[in-house]
Amino acid sequence: MAASTSLALVLAVCCCCCYAASVAPLSSADSSGEFLQCLAAGVPSQLVVTRGSSSFASVLASSVRNPRFLAPGTVRPLCVVTPTNASHVQAAVLCGRRHGVRLRVRSGGHDYEGLSYRSVRQEVFAVVDLAGLRSVRVNRRAATAWVDSGATVGEMYYAVAKADAGLAFPAGLCPTIGVGGHFSGGGIGMMMRKYGLSVDNVLDAMVVDANGRLLDKKAMGRDYFWALRGGGGESFGIVLSWKVRLVAVPRTVTVFNIQKTLAQGAVDAVTKWQTLAPAALPDELTIRVVVQNKQALFQSLYLGTCDQLLPVMGSRFPELGMTRADCREMSWLQSMVYINGGTSSTPVEVLLNRTTSLSVYTKNKSDYVKQAIPSASWEKIFPWFDGAAGAGLIILEPHGGRVGSIADGNTPYPHRSGVLYNIQYVAFWPTTTATPAVPDWIKNVHAFMEPFVTSNPRDAYVNYRDLDIGENAVAGGVTSYENGRVWGEKYFGAANFRRLALTKGKVDASDYFRNEQSIPPLVSTK
Incomplete structure (x- = not known):
């Protein structure tokens, strides 16, 4: 599996280059060029793929799972940034804020409405594709792992089980789902009745906030950490990596x-x-x-x-009429292949395949x-x-x-x-x-x-x-809270949606991280 630079190792270096970013008007053709020039100073050129590049179409499509959003007329990004360490993500945020270019972020591309790489309305934006940040670092002794957002669920399962066949993690079945998006929404899976959702087992996270700062759980605070664990992607910043609690599984399931x-x-x-x-x-x-x-x-x-x-x-x-002939005994890792359409003999390495049919x-x-x-x-x-x-x-x-x-x-x-x-x-x-x-x-x-x-x-x-x-409407330069309630309370409930909006008001009051169903900022009057 490809490994990224350890986020823990770059924390001290990356924090040194952060400062509060001013908010530029969003966005003109001139500022688009200035944005790309700004990126060139902080991100290697081979990691920024612009529309004029011969590889733009293939890079954009590399994590698209629904070809409906590759059709002619789809609003496409100004460029795709493919970071390999945290400093590249910070540079993208700081340049975007300075020059009025919003960012959309994808990890696996399974977003059912494609909002991580396309816009419903005409706007200038860039995509930060986290596929290059996909290392899985397992601590067997502590039964924990740091999993980068660009890793797929299949890559995470494979790395954990290969480190210790008695450890696993409760998450979804589709192996090409990106960890970042999956965790951001909750993480339903076949072990949630035993161990809870994926987010119930998240212990820490590393996030680049709207000011370009790299924060862990302690630095971000209680409400921010709460919001990241199920509040939906692309509202509060760019989560680069997650520390998770691994769970025990028997050698035979x-x-x-x-x-x-x-x-x-x-x-x-x-x-x-x-x-x-x-x-x-x-x-x-x-x-x-x-x-x-x-x-x-x-x-x-x-x-x-x-x-x-x-x-x-x-x-x-008894209505199911199950008999011994229906049983298939195997390792937990093999079961993730089997339930997803494989057989008892399908190699578990298929979990490492990141490609899907278009x-x-x-x-x-x-x-x-x-x-x-x-x-x-x-x-x-x-x-x-x-x-x-x-x-x-x-x-x-x-x-x-x-x-x-x-x-x-x-x-x-x-x-x-x-x-x-x-x-x-x-x-x-x-x-x-x-x-x-x-x-x-x-x-x-x-x-x-x-x-x-x-x-x-x-x-x-x-x-x-x-x-x-429902979709967001913008009023006064930020997303409308009242309009957002139409869809937001269906996903999160009234109390949780309000708490998410108040948290958004604290960490991204200018609403930089925004899409058609992002959390609106609500600033408390207390």
Whole structure:
């Protein structure tokens, strides 16, 4: 795995070159040229890729996961900065502030609306691509690791397990997700019922703030550190690295994939799963459900052996009909490959592959469920997922356990007490086919589900970003707090959103770090 310069080693040097940056008007063509000249003084030229470069298109596309945002007409950045140490990021912030060029930041490019590398409105901006900052430094003795934001989840899993097969980290399944974005929104995963979300296990962070200062947890203060752990990316600064608590896993875990058609009792199985999976199963056992083509796929990770799992499933979830033949025993690292579509023999090195296909367009939405949906309603829900309009599915992720026992305000992620599960809606269609009906289809499915999910507000998961629920408006040069509440309270709840906005008012009152769904600054009158 490529390693970056250790952020800890450059802390003292980088802090010496920081000063409070003035805020320039944003942004003119002249200031764009001045911005690039400023960058040249602090960042090696080969790390700044401008529109005029022959490699610009490939560098921009290197971390794009949804080709919808590479289409002609997309507002593209002035340049892409590819830093290899903290001083390069600081230089980008200081130059951007001085010359009125905003920065957008990406780590893995999985942002569902592409806001980490494109703008919805016409503006001059630059992208800071953290892919060059991706080292994972494991301390086996302390069971901790420093993970750079540009590392992917797959790279993190691989490095941790190779250092000690008895250690792991609770995070998502898709191996190409960038750690920076994943942690910034919470981090749902297959071990959250046992160990909580990713952010529940973050111990420290290194961030470049709006004044170009490099801060750790002690220097940034309590509210700032709280906001970084789930308050959404690109609002409070550029997080370069995260110190995380690693968790213990057995040398052998068990996984299974069991599919049920409607004729095989899929509706009854999903109906029971809703209350069973979050509350009536051991925290070591997570079963999620993927509904597609009018079938339900039950995917499980159990932190134990098949012999231990069989009696649990037989007594508590006989409707699934699990047998020993369904069990696959393997290492925890191999399970992350298997659940993501691999096999028992797929090399774990596939977790290090950072490339993804650009052959499919996608659109995503999300919901939370607190009251189980009746079986009669599930009979009406399943036909929506018959593959008729392109392709579509939902993924149901159980909460409860550790993630549900933590107070809603402990981190900005508020969807804890009383939540049964999260729903992710996914629509996808080939780039070679013009299928405008698919985005309409997912909106219609989402509208159909409204009676069954949370309301006032209808909660959503910030890591499944969705501009349909609202976009920022700017008033007086900064993002409007009242306008931001429309979407922000759905992601964070009213109390957490207000606290996030007050924190933003303290650390970035001029609203330099801003996008279409960034936290607005709210300055306290006390």
